[in-house]
Amino acid sequence: MTVLQLADLLGVWVFAYSGGLVAARQRMDLFGYIVLGLLPAVGGGTLRDLILDVPVFWVAQPVYILVAISAGLFAFALPVVVGKRLTVLTWADALGMALFCVMGAAKALAVTGSPVVAVTMGVMTSTVGGMLRDVVANEIPLVLVREIYASAAVAGASVYCIAVGLVGTTQTIGLLAGGTVAFLLRATGILFNLSLPIRRLVQPADDSKD
Numbered sequence: 046m047t048v049l050q051l052a053d054l055l056g057v058w059v060f061a062y063s064g065g066l067v068a069a070r071q072r073m074d075l076f077g078y079i080v081l082g083l084l085p086a087v088g089g090g091t092l093r094d095l096i097l098d099v100p101v102f103w104v105a106q107p108v109y110i111l112v113a114i115s116a117g118l119f120a121f122a123l124p125v126v127v128g129k130r131l132t133v134l135t136w137a138d139a140l141g142m143a144l145f146c147v148m149g150a151a152k153a154l155a156v157t158g159s160p161v162v163a164v165t166m167g168v169m170t171s172t173v174g175g176m177l178r179d180v181v182a183n184e185i186p187l188v189l190v191r192e193i194y195a196s197a198a199v200a201g202a203s204v205y206c207i208a209v210g211l212v213g214t215t216q217t218i219g220l221l222a223g224g225t226v227a228f229l230l231r232a233t234g235i236l237f238n239l240s241l242p243i244r245r246l247v248q249p250a251d252d253s254k255d
Contacts, residue, residue: 060113064081081181083117136235139232142231167202201230
């Protein structure tokens with residue numbers, strides 16, 4: 046098994062575990078844990094593969110489904126203490142995002158050779174599944190909160206493409222570099238409550254004073 050496959054399986058497990066944590070927050074049954082585990086684990090990668098017109102990864106290798114289900118069952122069997130679920134969910138999601146953004150970029154770069162497409166697919170792979178998970182659970186998607194999230198995925202995927210496509214490093218180094226950058230940026234946003242700038246609404250002038 047290659048480093049790429051191991052990183053991919055780890056990303057699937059971590060993201061599926063995050064889905065199990067959301068199911069716990071929503072007090073779902075066992076089936077709910079499995080469903081919410083599968084959505085973030087395979088959602089983004091499925092859309093990526095369909096767009097790239099390549100075999101969908103979990104159809105070609107069903108082991109990904111088994112890994113995702115095992116993570117959901119793990120979350121059900123060993124519940125996180127109430128009050129800590131959001132914290133564990135946030136960090137599990139951050140790790141999954143970091144892994145998936147570089148994995149998606151790696152696959153897209155190998156298929157298309159385009160860094161632009163690779164970065165786009167990296168972001169899609171790392172965000173779409175989590176959005177599906179949160180929407181189904183009737184929660185605000187983490188990617189839409191006022192924190193560094195999608196931008197961290199852009200940075201991680203970009204670092205991978207630069208390292209592998211331009212500098213010519215090995216794929217393993219590219220994965221480590223890009224994943225580390227993405228995770229550190231997301232961690233910084235979590236720890237220091239940082240976010241990208243937002244546009245401030247301009248208050249209309251009070252015409253009554255004219």
